[in-house]
Amino acid sequence: MKCDDYILRVEGLKKHFVLRRSLLTKILTRERDCTVRAVDGVDLVIRRGETLGLVGESGCGKSTLGRTILKLYEPTEGKILFRGEDIAGWRGKQMDLFRRSAQIIFQNPYASLNPRKTVRDILSVPLLKRGVKDPKEREEEMVTLLEKVGLKPWHIDSYPHQFSGGQRQRIGFARALAMKPEFIVCDEPVSSLDVSVQAQILNLLSDLQQEMSLTYLFIAHDLSVVYHVSDRVAVMYLGRIVETAPTEALFEDPKHPYTRALLSAIPSVDRETRRKRQILEGVVPSSIDPPSGCPFHTRCPQAFTECRLCAPRSVEVDSGHHVACHLYV
């Protein structure tokens, strides 16, 4: 495998958060400091120009993974290779360059824009950082950006509250694009939007991707949306990737029992695409004290002794289709 095919490669990435208890809590409740294993050993490759969908239920660590990849969180363990280079030790200038090429769009368009700043203020930050010093040039670029994301030039002096949710998300895109990135982490970019607006944003995403040859890591919990936008999909459960495959292969022939249950739960307006529902018992275990062995064994209908003892390694069952499950070893 040549490393130039990949824009980003992650090996054994872990992000643990330590939950510190105050002295008083420790004395009163005898609770100790504990570790939340939000991301617990993830291997992932993101190819140049593709959209990799990352799905999983809430709390499975998908947003943490997205942020750790961008070093918004310092990884606990593991390697992040960007264009073949390990970014672990990058500081200062080098980090600035990385930030320029890797951007993020957040889920909540209400919380991710400063309410006291106009669009002009919001967009000039990345432009200045990129070195567009001439005010006239900056103004021109801002107008181009706004048009690119489907807003009007006169929106430049408006404040975030004057926009609807969909329009705010467009400002979020403009801000990310201002850096001329190659890679964008989209963290649930449409989950707070209404369906009719959601479709507009999804189309905008794919247009921008083609126009500017972008690579996306698309994080979402809505599987129909992920099916629609992704080239490949990675399924996450309790901090680990359990299955990765090309989108159509994954939806047609899911291998991991968790993926199967997850897909069967998708509601659909088309009768033909409804699957026989496999209702999973119980709830997702806590990532403070995850189950031993395979993290899914507590809810898996097909679990056997092996599953409780050791964690399955990821194997390639079909071309590009990787599964971490003892059934396929």
Next chain:
Amino acid sequence: MLRIHNLTTEFPTRRGAVRAVEEMSLSLQRGQIMGLVGESGCGKSVTLLSILRLVARPGRIISGSIHFEGRDILSMAPAEVRRIRGADIAMVFQDPLTTLNPVFRVGEQIRESLRVHRIGTGRTSRREERETVLSLMKEVGIPSPESRYWQYPHEFSGGMQQRALIAIALACRPKLLLADEPTTALDVTIQAQILELLSRINSERGTAILFVTHDLAVASEFCHWISVMYAGRIVEQGPVDEVIADPLHPYTEGLLRSIPRLVKPRRRLSPIPGDVPDLIGLTNRCSFESRCDRRMPECAERPVSLVDVGGGRHVRCILYE
């Protein structure tokens, strides 16, 4: 069983009155599940609140009637409405964590709804009530109810909290359940569990459900009938399979074209252009006109009413008049 006729609910604001619900007519039979579908701000939740007369001031119901089992809720005395709330018509809200009281034990909160409505209908002992609560908790699928009874809401997961809310709603064996986006805050796998629970309650107890959701896919799987709302009005109504297979109103059609579907080949979505209109200053003309791809000059000229097109289907569009 429930018949809403020309309901209009209004909220005065500084910029003018907002008609959150306008000329809403709807009827629901025993044992039926009716879905109320629409985007945010279209008046779905206000409709539910109006049924229970829970619309918060300064909002008020300005016209219409809501008949429940032959009696008009809107003309009842407050004490009478209170007797119906929770007992005959119960409600499940969207966000369980804000609905459950964080400082009371979950089991006691379920018992409270029993206690409130048992006044005057023969005394029951605390122990009997507790037994009923335990069997309710079991029925809605809360595992080990004996220990769960004494836990607080924060010790429950989202799905379990929603089950507890459903148990509270079911405590008095209501004939009608109003569900306001009960699965929106949940993950798909948990959503599937809750929907299964609700349809079991519907078929075993014959409880009618008025189910509010923004998710057309959930509505199409779970409901028997749907009403599609846009800007405070019902634009289309009918048996769910027919509406989904053959939408009549351009808005319903647009909605169906903008949801990503799990079909091959994947094609580009065709979103509805523009944004949902401002509810202030809406006229009685079609409010979808500015986003509609089949608009005609006539649309802006005269009001449109909901017409019966046969087969139980109704649509509010000039094309069908």
